[in-house]
Amino acid sequence: MASIALTIAGSDSGGGAGIQADLKAMSALGVYGASVITAVTAQNTQAVTAVHGIPLDVIAAQIDAVLSDLNVGAIKIGMLATPEIIQTVADGITGFDGPVVLDPVMIAKSGDALLAREAVQTLRDVLLPRATVLTPNLPEAACLLDRMVAETPEEMVEQGMALCSLGANAVLMKGGHAEGDVCHDLLLADERVAGDYAAPRRDTKNTHGTGCTLSSSIAAGLAKGLDLPEAVAQAHAYLQGAIAQADTLGVGHGHGPVHHFHKVWA
Template structure:
């Protein structure tokens, strides 16, 4: 297999028909950050900026076939995992990753921005047992971290640190606790890696157009890893990229609900 001209990242996630999250957001983030994106679709969703009206999972055989097709031909340098849909899909993805030496960024997608649940409660244990130990980085928001641990969401940085360390004990090499669901004028994320904690903070931005923030952040981190960055550098770069995408989101004017962030804010120019 010849060395690729550009770094390649693979997203394994669900499709968002509204284009703001899921596979579509991941591929946009990859492209915006100079990485070629490949995809494995685990589920179809009928959704827009207001709601999710239908979810239909891909068969385990189809998920496995897509993974084999991509890995059999493309020199994938990083993998991002998003919405997987259920226990069978989780098992299929875990098996498809077995033996592959590639960093995995796991975004435990459980609930859509609209509040619709995207991962059945009975699949949380499978996610915890089969995929957390495979992750180079786990990127939960506060409700997702609590769901994985079977507890209440953290309410302050001390709680975030404690829960992040508890999640690290479940197998991932590092955890990025995302503070977007917290309060206050400052949004704080904590990268917990071994005994080291890196604090990333930014002013909390006033916008309702935050659809796809979690997908975009994890994809941007995977893009950094595909480009050969260290985990800390990839997280820092992705954090700054996402803040810019949120700041530019109101300029898109997409949909009448929670609109998407602006993935190409560094590329598109007015006029």
């Protein structure tokens, strides 16, 4: 019986992030991926040139179609764009009692905004308390808390704890935007640091889709029955391999994607 994970996110026409990255990562980790598309973006490795939100009734219908038929073991939530889409997704997963990985997607690697400013409060109030684990990068965490971006490990821990106090069961503070030769992702849960996932910082511009890939990989692990620290460890190791092989792809002229199938083909 296949383990199943559902991604609720936006589509990336360039294939490096969003729904496309999520399904690639889930497949690479041996999990069947289902999808609910919340927005269609015209996007490549250099820019997001258009965003079209999917009608709310169609988003709701997609969620119902998947959850009423497939035995979904975990849900990953990514790009939601507007307050109305956030509320629709929250309503749609009300009856789901499995783990939820919430990736608060706000800005594309190109710097283009993917979440309306007025939607931040809705995300914080409506979906954050539903999260089994929240996976913000440092600018996203700061935005959710209306604070300056964390610059030290101590500030990362403090902000992660603050996000837990807003309702998230656990928070993975991603250190990709920090300084230093080693990147640390810190898992905060039960009022403590439950995991410190470290990796050397790699000299590559091809990191498009890293956040989507990590969160969907965590969801894949949870769908397979791993506990949260184990799921994060598996996802972290998988992503580091995908980043290490990213330069072999040669996709696009901007921030290229990571190599989701680095263990399958070179």
